[in-house]
Amino acid sequence: QKEVEQNSGPLSVPEGAIASLNCTYSDRGSQSFFWYRQYSGKSPELIMSIYSNGDKEDGRFTAQLNKASQYVSLLIRDSQPSDSATYLCAGGRRGGSARQLTFGSGTQLTVLP
């Protein structure tokens, strides 16, 4: 079982719709979670970080964390074609080098104009 799992997609939504990306993790010791966006051929860029249960909003993006159910999600409101990319969910390990991240396999999102 992978430590961080994502639906590989691809996920397609029309422009203006809400895109919902989901991620589950197996390590209950994970403390911090990050969503990165990666355009084809580019390196990941940080979109959102979340550490506490509940919702965290930043512009059109909302991250949700439920530690009891061990899932993290990212909602993108008013999706734009420029949001088309692969979204990577990452969890931070506890102990040892606590800042190491484990990445999911990514979800490819396409926003159709």
Next chain:
Amino acid sequence: GAVVSQHPSRVICKSGTSVKIECRSLDFQATTMFWYRQFPKQSLMLMATSNEGSKATYEQGVEKDKFLINHASLTLSTLTVTSAHPEDSSFYICSAIVSSAHSSNQPQHFGDGTRLSIL
């Protein structure tokens, strides 16, 4: 802030060549840097954790004699792929964490990556 520069962005070379990739934190000090490898349509795979002034910690299955890491200063880590072969062709990405941050929740900031192609 928190800009990470990676150089070169692209390398094409013959089999048997050694290739050095540099990762620099431009506006912050980074005690810890990470090196990842990403094959097409796959996620990032952590290769090693680079700690300033000490030996790197390699992930299982990564040959430390093949992938030499040096982190001699708080702003520079280098990865050298020694005697590269076609199977080493991949997208190599470094990341860094701000050293001054006390919280273990600080995000990693990524360089732009190096696309390595071995002929």
